[in-house]
Amino acid sequence: MFTNPWFETVAEAQRRAKKNLPKSVYGALVAGSERGVTVEDNIAAFSELGFAPHVVGQSAKRDLTTTVMGQQIALPVIISPTGVQAVHPEGEVAVARAAANRGTVMSLSSFASKPVEQVGAAAPQLFFQMYWSGTREAMIQRMERARAAGATGLISTLDWSFSNGRDWGSPVIPEKMTLKAMTRLAPEVLPHPRWLLAFARSGRVPDLTVPNLVPPGGEAPTFFGAYGEWMQTPPPTWEDVAWLRETWGGPFMLKGVTRVDDARRAVDAGVTALSVSNHGGNNLDGTPATIRLLPAVAQAVGGQVEVLLDGGIRRGSDVAKALALGARAVMIGRAYLWGLAANGQAGVENVLDILQGGLDSALRGLGKTSIHELRPEDLVIPSGFTRSVGDPPKDRES
Numbered sequence: 001m002f003t004n005p006w007f008e009t010v011a012e013a014q015r016r017a018k019k020n021l022p023k024s025v026y027g028a029l030v031a032g033s034e035r036g037v038t039v040e041d042n043i044a045a046f047s048e049l050g051f052a053p054h055v056v057g058q059s060a061k062r063d064l065t066t067t068v069m070g071q072q073i074a075l076p077v078i079i080s081p082t083g084v085q086a087v088h089p090e091g092e093v094a095v096a097r098a099a100a101n102r103g104t105v106m107s108l109s110s111f112a113s114k115p116v117e118q119v120g121a122a123a124p125q126l127f128f129q130m131y132w133s134g135t136r137e138a139m140i141q142r143m144e145r146a147r148a149a150g151a152t153g154l155i156s157t158l159d160w161s162f163s164n165g166r167d168w169g170s171p172v173i174p175e176k177m178t179l180k181a182m183t184r185l186a187p188e189v190l191p192h193p194r195w196l197l198a199f200a201r202s203g204r205v206p207d208l209t210v211p212n213l214v215p216p217g218g219e220a221p222t223f224f225g226a227y228g229e230w231m232q233t234p235p236p237t238w239e240d241v242a243w244l245r246e247t248w249g250g251p252f253m254l255k256g257v258t259r260v261d262d263a264r265r266a267v268d269a270g271v272t273a274l275s276v277s278n279h280g281g282n283n284l285d286g287t288p289a290t291i292r293l294l295p296a297v298a299q300a301v302g303g304q305v306e307v308l309l310d311g312g313i314r315r316g317s318d319v320a321k322a323l324a325l326g327a328r329a330v331m332i333g334r335a336y337l338w339g340l341a342a343n344g345q346a347g348v349e350n351v352l353d354i355l356q357g358g359l360d361s362a363l364r365g366l367g368k369t370s371i372h373e374l375r376p377e378d379l380v381i382p383s384g385f386t387r388s389v390g391d392p393p394k395d396r397e398s
């Protein structure tokens, strides 16, 4: 039966991803941690918010453009970094081309499957993401390599914590794609001929190495080797964050902020932007949905730095809600990964089009001419919706 490669919602892209991908690869994208409280709340919280639309006097033209860390973008949605291997043979290069075609920024994870040089060649607007991992010399070498490949912004992700298993079971990910590993995975790979064929055509198997963490003159570590380096690196202090920002010297985002006090410290450390993020629910389970935490952070530091949000964005209307509550733009993770798995580069473009179309409809309904006019009053916010954490006591007393 002919299936139209175009899909109308991100939910449909996810259904196709589930169908196309081997169980372990799909499971790695579902991710989440422990009971999945956070990953569920990231999505559920958007459904609790309603809209307050106008019926007459709507604008015929709507402006969706903005800037993030000095980059002019056609819609307030950028690609969030994801370190995922084996979804599609073109991987992050396909995502980068899609982002470029839709006029937005590609953010590349240091745990990605493609070298930053290849991705930089496909993405005129590129940010590079790093964890606090390895020696300072290694971090300098990695950021300089990314800069040389065209990255204009650095994203420092500091909210990753060790995940202690999942109630629904974690995917089995081999250390390396050896013949033995492939034989073991065969029963789950063979029922997914589309995925297998795409890799067969590309002439390579997913090798599960991390090319952007290769030491000078050395070999790319495996995903688990890179993970081991991160585990052994003492966690950073705020002075370390300031050092990283200063060493990079250009636009700098701290990703993973949920607390107001951390947001204020990030401002003191000199960041350009921060993303209110809980790593898509992949870190400490029980962290509230980012959309609940956004208003307090935006109110505290939105006048000083660019505040973004990521976590749970699946529709254009979700983007409108985040902007109304103080985000300058949002970052997407799983939404584009489902698109990539469903239909490669065209699937990522399809997802960006869905978000763009949905945001435009929301603006029309709300009677706005521009995304910059979105305000909390455009939403129906149930009482007790927001969470403000890390407020100094004097704020709480007033």
Ligand SMILES: Cc1cc2nc3c(=O)[nH]c(=O)nc-3n(C[C@H](O)[C@H](O)[C@H](O)COP(=O)(O)O)c2cc1C
Pocket: 028, 029, 030, 031, 042, 080, 081, 082, 083, 084, 109, 110, 111, 112, 129, 157, 255, 277, 278, 279, 280, 281, 282, 310, 311, 312, 313, 331, 332, 333, 334, 335
């Ligand atoms: C499979 C997967 C891998 C991820 N890898 C990274 C990563 O390498 N670096 C990073 O900063 N964030 C990573 N993230 C988090 C995303 O950048 C983003 O914060 C999150 O996916 C947003 O939530 P959403 O998936 O609901 O959009 C990952 C997320 C997923 C789902």
